[in-house]
Amino acid sequence: MPPAELRQWFAEHGWPGYRARQLFEAQRKYAASGEARITTWSAELCNQVFEELDWSWWQELQHWRDPEDATEKWVVTLRDGQRMQMVMIPDRDRRTLCVSSQVGCAMGCTFCSTGEMRLQRNLTGGEILGQILLVDRLLRDRGDRGLTNLVFMGMGEPLHNEYAVRTALDWIISTDGLGWSPDRVTISTVGIAAPLRRLIRESRVNLAISLHAARPDVRAGIVPAERGLPADELRALLLDEIRALRNRKLTFEVVLLAGINDSEDDARELIRYVSGLNAMVNLIPFNPWPGGRYSRPARPAVERFQRLLQDASISCFIRRTRGRNILAACGTLNTTEHAVPVDLVELSERS
Ligand code: SF4
Structure with missing residues (x-):
């Protein structure tokens, strides 16, 4: 539940609202142990809280580290046996967590393995x-710095699970929770009209729009949400909403697929599309x-595409894999069985 509701819950049970903050701090401290522990609380308070509120949310963690670039992935088995993934990308003094919002995804983008799973829940x-609390704790417990940035680019379409994502955002930004500045958070979406408008108007997080192609016929072939x-x-x-978008980062994401959306015409359409929106392209x-079913374009083709956008004065970056x-x-x-081939398990450190 969101911070205000948790405070209300305590009030309704006859306890002061600041207990909500204490509960959050304890969750944060013991996030990796899965054990409910608040030693400064009375037995009566502990019993009431831990009988009525869920504390733990996962039953098993599997961990991999990419030997090439130190990116880490956790496969999390949830309490009902469903499995989801989260990825931590280290980069100099940044620790960015790629957060999941769903198990699988209903959007069905044809180039995306998560879309192939369909929505599980x-x-x-x-x-x-x-x-966020779990990975932050795992990093700190091994002496690393904690998380610095969040991108909602893991499994799922965040705006297809609006209430839960907004609840988590409340905790991330509220001073009752992590108290982060919203500019450390990016929500990525294919674009679902009503929740997108609400997100723009009611929050100050950065936005990444999964455009992938500006030509409608091309986009419809790879992003089914184009029909919505x-x-x-x-x-x-x-x-x-351009006024509400001022002073925050707006990015268009384009997964380049060889022979599908990487032509000069595609670049020109993209230039037309992005112009006037004060946005960058990734x-x-x-x-x-x-x-x-797709293949990766050769590096020179990707660079040519980038140059066309840059020549039109659009900030355009090639995402490092x-x-x-x-x-x-x-x-x-x-997280279906074929998702982690055995040779990858052998290649990586498993904890
Ligand atoms: S919305 Fe994102 S997670 Fe869902 S299928 Fe498309 S690319 Fe994959």
């Missing part, structure tokens, strides 16, 4: 927040996964 607000909110309506929505060369040896790279997250 939504994660709860607690399971989303729990990922077509790219031109998505652009109109963003233009409409190019993500396709990351292959078992059973994936991280975690490819452990199937942790963008678009490769999947």
Whole structure:
């Protein structure tokens, strides 16, 4: 439940609201132990809280580290046996967690292994927040710095699980919770109109729009959500909210698929699309996964695409692939059995 509701819960049970903050701090401290412990509370309070509120949210963790770039992936078995993944990307003094919002995903983007799983279930607000508290604690317990940034780019479409994602966001940003600045958080979405508008108006987080192609026919072939909110309506929505988007980062994500959306025409359409939106473009060369039907464009083709955008004065970056040896790279997250080939397990450190 969100911070205000938890305070209310304590009030309704005859306890002061500040107990909510204490409970959060204890969750944060013992996130990796899965054990409910608040030694300063009376037995009566502990019994009431731990009988009525869920504390633990996972039953098993499997861990991999990419020997090439130190990206880490955890496969988490949830209490009902469903499995989801979270990925931590270290980069100099940054520790970014790629957070999941669902097990699988209903959006079915054809280049994405998570989409192939279809939606298994939504994660709860607690399971989303729990990922952040857990990885932050695991890092700190080994003497590393804690998490510095969050990107909701793991499994699932965050705006398809709006209430739970907004609940977790409340805890991340509220001073009752982590008290982070919203500019450390990026929500990635294919674009679902009503929750997107609410997110823009009611929060100050950064936005990453999974566009992947500006040409409607091309986008419809790889992002089925184009049929729900077509790219031109998505652009109109963003233009409409341009004032609310001021002073925060707006990025368009484009997974480049060889021979599908990487032509000069595609680049020109993208330039037209992005112009006037004060946004950057991230190019993500396709990351292959078992059973994936696309191939990655050659590096010169990706650079040519980038140059066309840069020549039109658009900030355009090529995303460095991280975690490819452990199937942790963008678009490769999947928790069905084929998701972690045996040779990858042998290759990586397993804890
Ligand atoms: S790219 Fe994102 S929205 Fe599309 S299927 Fe994968 S997880 Fe879902």
